[in-house]
Amino acid sequence: MSHTAHIPSHRKPRQRASKSALRAGVAGGVLSTIAVAGAAGPAQAEPVTQTIEMPTITTGLSTAVAASAQATQQVALDLETRAYEDAAAESAAKKAKKAQAEAVRKAEAKKKAEAKAKAEAEAAERAERASRTAERTTLSAPAGSSSGNSSSASAPSSSSSTATGSAGAIVAFAKAQVGDAYVSGGTGPNAWDCSGLVQAAYRTVGIDLPRVSQSQSTAGTPVSLDNLQPGDILYWGGAGSAYHVAIYVGGGEFVGAQNSSTGTVQRSMDYDRPTGAVRVL
Incomplete structure (x- = not known):
């Protein structure tokens, strides 16, 4: 036996004749089309007139804007309310301080007036007593001289x-x-x-x-x-x-x-x- 009889052949099997003919026909058709296109000259490019509409997302955006505006308005209202409260508190504090000062002033004035009235009353009492004493002295002098008895002006008997x-x-x-x-x-x-x-x-x-x-x-x-x-x-x-x-x-x-x-x-x-x-x- 020959040494080469057991070595397998690595060559591809021959393709069938029908497949080869089909492939040749397709290739020939493609080349024919290219040739015709080349003979006709360069093609004119048509302008693109198709309009692409983008999706509209205004619904979510308007809601967010409205919420932001409401939040801003609330913040402004809170600031205005706080400013009003601060102004009211400051005004009340000023009024209270003024009222306290007025009360202190009135108390001091009342105290001074009472002290003055007391001093005037005491002075008036002393003046009246002195006046009555002088008047009695004037009135009792003739009576004492006519009686000749000084004991007649003495206090009542016991x-x-x-x-x-x-x-x-x-x-x-x-x-x-x-x-x-x-x-x-x-x-x-x-x-x-x-x-x-x-x-x-x-x-x-x-x-x-x-x-x-x-x-x-x-x-x-x-x-x-x-x-x-x-x-x-x-x-x-x-x-x-x-x-x-x-x-x-x-x-x-x-x-x-x-x-x-x-x-x-x-x-x-x-x-x-x-x-x-x-x-x-």
Whole structure:
């Protein structure tokens, strides 16, 4: 056997004749078409007139824009509200500060006015006392020279210092009010003016006196200051025009609602000697 008989052949098998003919025909047709196109000359390019429409996305965009505008408007409204609140708070603070300053000023003015009124009242009291003392001195000089007895102007005797009955009740009531405040127009129970105290003292025994000092100074029988009895009404000024009254309590002393500085006190007649007296009992 030959050595080459078992070596396989690597050559491709021959193609069938039909396939070769088909391929030759196709190739020939293509080449013919190219040849014809070349003979016809270069082709004229036609302009592109087709319009491409892009999709519209305005729906989502408008929603976003509206939301942004609303947010911006809300921020502006918040800023405006905050500015208004800040302005209101600042205005309120200024008003409060001004009101506080005004209150302090009024309190200081009131304090000064009260101090001034008190000083004027004390000065007026001193002036009135000095005037009454000078007036009594002038009026008592002729009486002393005609009598020739200086003891006639002395205080009432001690025999009239003990009060009983209605006079004792009046004196006891008057003494019980010593220390109470003086208030113009006061009628008790813890603050009095001069005629209010006298009226209340007499009311304890069922006697209703007039309310004011002018009328009380003529409410009874006039008596001499040298012959006083407990319960008699003392007055300062003229009878019927008196500006102050008090109650004689015996022992040369009286109880009266004097003024806002002293209040209701028990004093010696030598402290502020009255002009006259009346007896009601």
